[in-house]
Amino acid sequence: MTSVNSSSVTTSVELAPNYKIPLVLVGLSLPILLIQPWIGGIFSLFGLFLMFQTVAIRLQFTETALDVYRSGQLIRQFPYQDWQNWEIFWSKVPILFYFKEVKSIHFLPIIFDAKMLRTCLEKYCSKE
Incomplete structure (x- = not known):
């Protein structure tokens, strides 16, 4: 995604949603519901919550900050100059971004494209 101002061109990258974690949680909750309804219900509710977040939340990397949008409205900015460290846990099956x-x-669950997340982090926030 490229935004054009009258004075300059700025580039930003919006991460695509990824529904793997919510779907796995909801899928795992179904057999658990038969054995332990409370535990299965908790898994199911958490999976549905993450599904809603996956639909509503977008991360956008700009030249100066990580912007967080909810339903198209900017809710938070994290300037790269304030970052000290970052990590993606379980790189083979990424589930958590710190x-x-x-x-x-x-800490954020990986409900967006993990490969593009790593690419953007390496570009905008090198670990040095």
Whole structure:
């Protein structure tokens, strides 16, 4: 995605949604519901919650910050200059994205394209 201003051209990359984790959680909850309804219900609700988040949340990498959008509205910006570290856990089956800012840490489930996430992180926030 490229945004054009009258004075300059800025480039941003929006990560595509990935429904694997929510679908796996909902799928696993079905047999568990037969054995332990409470536990299966918890798995199912969490999977449905992540499904909703996958539909509603978008991450966009710009030249200066990671922008978080919910239903098309910008809700938060994380300037790269404040980042100290980042990590994608379980690289073969990425499920969790962690990054640390000067004043806080953040954990996000991988509900977006993990390969493009890594590519953007390496481009905009090198680990040095």
